[in-house]
Amino acid sequence: MKKQDATTLIELLKKRYSDATCSLDFTTPFELVVAVMLSAQCTDERVNQTTPTLFSRCKTIQDFADIDISELETIIHPCGFYKNKAKNIKLCAKQVLEKFHGEVPHTMEELTSLAGVGRKSANVILLEVFGIAEGIAVDTHAKRISNHIGLSKEKEPEKIEQDLLKIFPKQYWKDINHIFVWHGRNTCIARSPKCDTCVVKQFCKSYSSKK
Numbered sequence: 553m554k555k556q557d558a559t560t561l562i563e564l565l566k567k568r569y570s571d572a573t574c575s576l577d578f579t580t581p582f583e584l585v586v587a588v589m590l591s592a593q594c595t596d597e598r599v600n601q602t603t604p605t606l607f608s609r610c611k612t613i614q615d616f617a618d619i620d621i622s623e624l625e626t627i628i629h630p631c632g633f634y635k636n637k638a639k640n641i642k643l644c645a646k647q648v649l650e651k652f653h654g655e656v657p658h659t660m661e662e663l664t665s666l667a668g669v670g671r672k673s674a675n676v677i678l679l680e681v682f683g684i685a686e687g688i689a690v691d692t693h694a695k696r697i698s699n700h701i702g703l704s705k706e707k708e709p710e711k712i713e714q715d716l717l718k719i720f721p722k723q724y725w726k727d728i729n730h731i732f733v734w735h736g737r738n739t740c741i742a743r744s745p746k747c748d749t750c751v752v753k754q755f756c757k758s759y760s761s762k763k
Contacts, residue, residue: 553703553755558719561701561752565731568751569738572730574680577603581656581681582613582648585666586641588673590631602630613654616645640668658682672709676729685726688716693736694729700740702757 553561566572575596578584586606590599606627610616624638631637644667648656656677657663663674675689688694690709694716698704704715720728739746753759 553701553719555719555721557755558703559721559724561755562720562724562727562731564751565735566727569731569734572727572734574676574730575733576600576680578680579607581677582616582645583607584677584680585644585648585656585669585673586616588676589637589640589644589668590628592637593633594631598630602628613645613648616641617649637668643667644669656681658684660686671713675713679726679729683726685722688713688720688725689729690716691729691733692742693740694732696742697732697736697740700745700758701752701755 576584576587576591577600578587583603587599587603590602606624609623609627610619619642621638621642624641625634628634628637628641647666648654651665652662657666658678658681660671660674660678663669663677664671669677671687672689672691675687678684678686679689690698690713695707695709695712698712698716699707703719704712706712706715716728717725736742739750747753747756747759747762750756750759
């Protein structure tokens, strides 16, 4: 896709989803770290139903490090993969306390050194907490939309991200994940996409192939 077309595509989606924001609920940087971990293979809606209990139990990073793992597993059980997530949450809390003096770090390298934090998660944390758009978080919605439209033929999130970074001007990086999430939930739905009402169908290779 030409950069001019990419810019038009994003502008159309920005207009369509003008109120698109991060859909995970949090009040502190570490709460977002935890929420992003819980969102792996889980809907944001389910995470937001689970975190009020967790965040009322663990009010500080030290609380997350100290909580009994069985209790933590019980609280986060609805989010799936709860044993691995609980282990990562506790270890991550200890790493932040010991290596970063209790402050969530704000570089890609430091964030991805934390247990349970990959590049996608780090991109979300950098943007939502620190206002840094170093890259583009590629989740299941961004992956599906990128493949459908033809922005990337890749299947791995990090490779898709690199394709997106080449196509879209940097000033749009902060908007793309929010917009793709909302577009994926409302229009480009995995099982039953609403192609006829899509505001960017003229750019979509998948839609063109159906005609």
